[in-house]
Amino acid sequence: MKKILRVSCSPRGQDTESHRLSQKIVGLLQQEDPTAILVERVIGDGSIPHVDADYATSQGSSVDILHGASIALSDKLIQELESADVLVIGTPMHNFTVPSMLKAWIDHVVRARRTFNVTPAGKVGLLRDRPVFVAIASGGRFSGERARQPDFLTPYLKAVLGITGLHDLTFFSVQGTGSAPEAVAETRIQTDQALQDYFSSPARSGPDASPTAATAPAPRA
Numbered sequence: 001m002k003k004i005l006r007v008s009c010s011p012r013g014q015d016t017e018s019h020r021l022s023q024k025i026v027g028l029l030q031q032e033d034p035t036a037i038l039v040e041r042v043i044g045d046g047s048i049p050h051v052d053a054d055y056a057t058s059q060g061s062s063v064d065i066l067h068g069a070s071i072a073l074s075d076k077l078i079q080e081l082e083s084a085d086v087l088v089i090g091t092p093m094h095n096f097t098v099p100s101m102l103k104a105w106i107d108h109v110v111r112a113r114r115t116f117n118v119t120p121a122g123k124v125g126l127l128r129d130r131p132v133f134v135a136i137a138s139g140g141r142f143s144g145e146r147a148r149q150p151d152f153l154t155p156y157l158k159a160v161l162g163i164t165g166l167h168d169l170t171f172f173s174v175q176g177t178g179s180a181p182e183a184v185a186e187t188r189i190q191t192d193q194a195l196q197d198y199f200s201s202p203a204r205s206g207p208d209a210s211p212t213a214a215t216a217p218a219p220r221a
């Protein structure tokens with residue numbers, strides 16, 4: 001049975017733009033496979049602490065130091081990720097990049113000798129690739145002609161999840177949530193259309209269909 005892991009990163013909880021967008025993605029995935037199970041990992045409340053000393057020492061050495069609270073939490077979060085067939089991340093943009101809660105999750109799952117190996121040729125991922133959908137909400141625009149700020153969020157996620165072997169990333173976004181309500185409503189409509197186009201594309205029909213993007217496309221809407 002397919003397992004969807006949703007990581008929710010907004011500090012404002014569920015009544016938020018990124019959560020609503022991630023819910024639409026989850027809904028479309030469940031429409032494709034009504035038997036799919038949703039596993040929720042809510043981290044926007046800051047429930048994932050920063051990594052501790054043992055974890056940091058282990059990460060920087062050639063052997064594991066397998067004690068300390070961070071290692072135990074890391075084991076749990078990695079198992080959750082490994083057992084998921086699809087990962088959905090709902091996140092706001094904070095200061096041009098991921099919020100610190102998502103960064104804390106990343107620090108626990110991007111782990112030496114567990115989700116990647118360091119080789120003379122660079123870091124090599126140990127996770128099986130699987131579809132990753134990222135639902136982003138941002139107060140301003142970070143892509144397209146009307147962008148007025150840099151985007152360190154999407155390239156960062158591509159690079160850092162890529163280290164672990166996750167390359168199949170697809171981004172959707174509601175940008176400009178700080179704009180006038182009519183403009184936000186228009187943006188939501190465009191994003192909904194992008195979702196419909198994506199999930200109804202011929203490449204997704206058929207029993208073995210999966211997102212085919214080898215590299216993540218630019219954020220939609």
Ligand SMILES: Cc1cc2nc3c(=O)[nH]c(=O)nc-3n(C[C@H](O)[C@H](O)[C@H](O)COP(=O)(O)O)c2cc1C
Pocket residue numbers: 010011012015016017018019091092093094095096097137138139140141149177178
């Ligand atoms: C600490 C903080 C930093 C933010 N930085 C940015 C930013 O760099 N760019 C941007 O467009 N919006 C920024 N925002 C606005 C949020 O991205 C925006 O309000 C978004 O819609 C929140 O998503 P949510 O409804 O899912 O919580 C920031 C908000 C906070 C709280």
